[in-house]
Amino acid sequence: MSASKTGIKVVVVGAGFGGLTAAIECHRQGHDVSIYENFPELKTLGDIISFGANAGRIFHRWSDGKIVRRLRDLCIDLSTYGFRIHKYDTGEVVYHQPTPKQDPQAPVLNGHRGELHEVVFNYARDELGIPIHLGQPVNEYFEDENQAGIVLKSGERVVADVVIGADGVRSKARELVLGYVDKPKSSGYAVWRAWFSNTDMIKDPRTREFCINGDTFNGWIGPDVHFLFSTIKGGQDCCWVLTHRDEHDIDESWSFPGKLEDVYKVLEGWDPTCRAIVEKTPSLVDWKLVYRDPLPTWVSKHARILLLGDSAHPFLPTSAQGATQAMEDGVTIAVCLRRAGKDNVPAAVRVHQEIRYDRVALVQKTGETTRDRWHKTDWEKVAKDPKSIAFPREEWIHHHDAEKHAEESFEEIFKKVTQPELFDNVKLLPVGPIPVAV
Numbered sequence: 284m285s286a287s288k289t290g291i292k293v294v295v296v297g298a299g300f301g302g303l304t305a306a307i308e309c310h311r312q313g314h315d316v317s318i319y320e321n322f323p324e325l326k327t328l329g330d331i332i333s334f335g336a337n338a339g340r341i342f343h344r345w346s347d348g349k350i351v352r353r354l355r356d357l358c359i360d361l362s363t364y365g366f367r368i369h370k371y372d373t374g375e376v377v378y379h380q381p382t383p384k385q386d387p388q389a390p391v392l393n394g395h396r397g398e399l400h401e402v403v404f405n406y407a408r409d410e411l412g413i414p415i416h417l418g419q420p421v422n423e424y425f426e427d428e429n430q431a432g433i434v435l436k437s438g439e440r441v442v443a444d445v446v447i448g449a450d451g452v453r454s455k456a457r458e459l460v461l462g463y464v465d466k467p468k469s470s471g472y473a474v475w476r477a478w479f480s481n482t483d484m485i486k487d488p489r490t491r492e493f494c495i496n497g498d499t500f501n502g503w504i505g506p507d508v509h510f511l512f513s514t515i516k517g518g519q520d521c522c523w524v525l526t527h528r529d530e531h532d533i534d535e536s537w538s539f540p541g542k543l544e545d546v547y548k549v550l551e552g553w554d555p556t557c558r559a560i561v562e563k564t565p566s567l568v569d570w571k572l573v574y575r576d577p578l579p580t581w582v583s584k585h586a587r588i589l590l591l592g593d594s595a596h597p598f599l600p601t602s603a604q605g606a607t608q609a610m611e612d613g614v615t616i617a618v619c620l621r622r623a624g625k626d627n628v629p630a631a632v633r634v635h636q637e638i639r640y641d642r643v644a645l646v647q648k649t650g651e652t653t654r655d656r657w658h659k660t661d662w663e664k665v666a667k668d669p670k671s672i673a674f675p676r677e678e679w680i681h682h683h684d685a686e687k688h689a690e691e692s693f694e695e696i697f698k699k700v701t702q703p704e705l706f707d708n709v710k711l712l713p714v715g716p717i718p719v720a721v
């Protein structure tokens with residue numbers, strides 16, 4: 284698809300999956316887009332990240348499927364292995380969840396965040412020629428009725444028709460949009476996470492089976508804890524995440540080095556395979572799970588600054604949808620801007636919010652429901668109905684086509700936003716700043 288130029292200038296702050304997708308989709312829809320990112324150089328950071336079929340559909344549209352093929356080669360292949368769910372203490376497999384048949388137009392993609400990020404980053408910069416300005420921490424935003432912009436560390440002001448704040452959980456853009464600092468809360472949980480090569484795992488007869496027959500995915504479910512372990516790239520790389528209670532207050536930082544001794548304490552009384560896996564870990568991260576109540580708005584006063592991805596809505600990992608929902612946001616704003624045109628940018632931003640807000644809130648909830656399903660497992664019920672412990676894969680989430688949905692919803696919502704007097708009782712979401720209750 285190559286859209287004719289719209290003349291709309293878009294500045295995106297942040298080159299995570301949310302910001303990159305917004306920029307790629309803005310480029311696809313004919314806007315003139317550039318990215319400003321804090322990190323000075325690209326590094327392959329992170330460990331396992333999940334993209335649902337609803338993200339696979341978006342990737343598939345880039346470069347006629349070429350990008351999705353590159354991603355696919357880096358991702359886990361569970362077509363034969365499925366997902367084996369164990370009881371934490373006995374280790375028995377209580378449910379063997381088969382992998383659904385992949386839709387080639389909308390594949391599920393799970394892999395190393397840094398490696399997948401690099402593919403998408405290089406596609407945006409090198410193949411599409413989107414300017415990505417690295418080493419540019421943006422701390423100041425401005426807007427009026429006619430334009431929005433950012434201030435660079437040099438003091439230079441960059442002006443655009445719209446600024447997209449895709450600057451993650453500690454967003455600065457959020458302060459301007461809301462008019463106050465919305466501090467993260469502890470969700471009451473943290474995740475220890477690690478990614479390493481299989482060298483030691485393959486030497487140990489207790490863990491060898493996970494590395495010699497291709498990719499694997501196993502989960503152990505215990506009281507208020509779950510431990511997920513995968514082997515990937517034909518069993519060559521190993522990755523585990525362990526979600527556990529953690530009441531520490533988080534303020535500035537949410538990711539710390541973790542200690543194996545702490546993990547061993549949680550695994551006392553567990554299937555010894557779990558400890559045998561964890562023992563091989565060279566280093567791990569202790570990732571505090573940040574929670575925020577849904578923000579009252581993602582849109583600034585003049586509707587020329589939009590929060591997107593984690594800056595608007597952080598997800599718990601148990602939803603496996605954080606990055607995917609950030610991507611759906613990017614697709615939606617790009618369509619809304621093209622449909623509304625350069626003279627109606629604020630309306631486009633408000634239509635985006637109307638299209639996305641309720642869906643995001645519903646998907647966000649699944650992070651809590653899946654966690655609670657696992658952490659409060661009734662084992663007698665599972666014995667009678669093993670499927671009740673399965674990882675949910677709801678159709679309304681995974682079969683969603685964000686681009687089609689935006690195209691189909693746009694016209695009516697645009698009318699409601701621009702001509703509310705034509706409708707009875709139109710209730711639209713607010714724009715910022717939001718008065719703080721005393």
Ligand SMILES: Cc1cc2nc3c(=O)[nH]c(=O)nc-3n(C[C@H](O)[C@H](O)[C@H](O)COP(=O)(O)OP(=O)(O)OC[C@H]3O[C@@H](n4cnc5c(N)ncnc54)[C@H](O)[C@@H]3O)c2cc1C
Nearest residue numbers: 297299300301302320321329330420421450451592593606
């Ligand atoms: C380093 C890193 C590692 C991660 N590892 C994992 C992982 O292993 N597994 C997982 O599930 N999720 C991981 N995540 C989170 C996951 O990528 C996001 O939840 C999801 O992709 C949504 O993406 P986003 O683009 O909204 O936010 P993010 O991915 O957080 O991207 C935000 C971007 O904005 C940039 N930024 C922030 N502030 C400024 C500023 N003031 N000026 C300019 N740029 C700014 C950041 O450097 C970052 O690149 C990681 C995120 C980061 C940043």
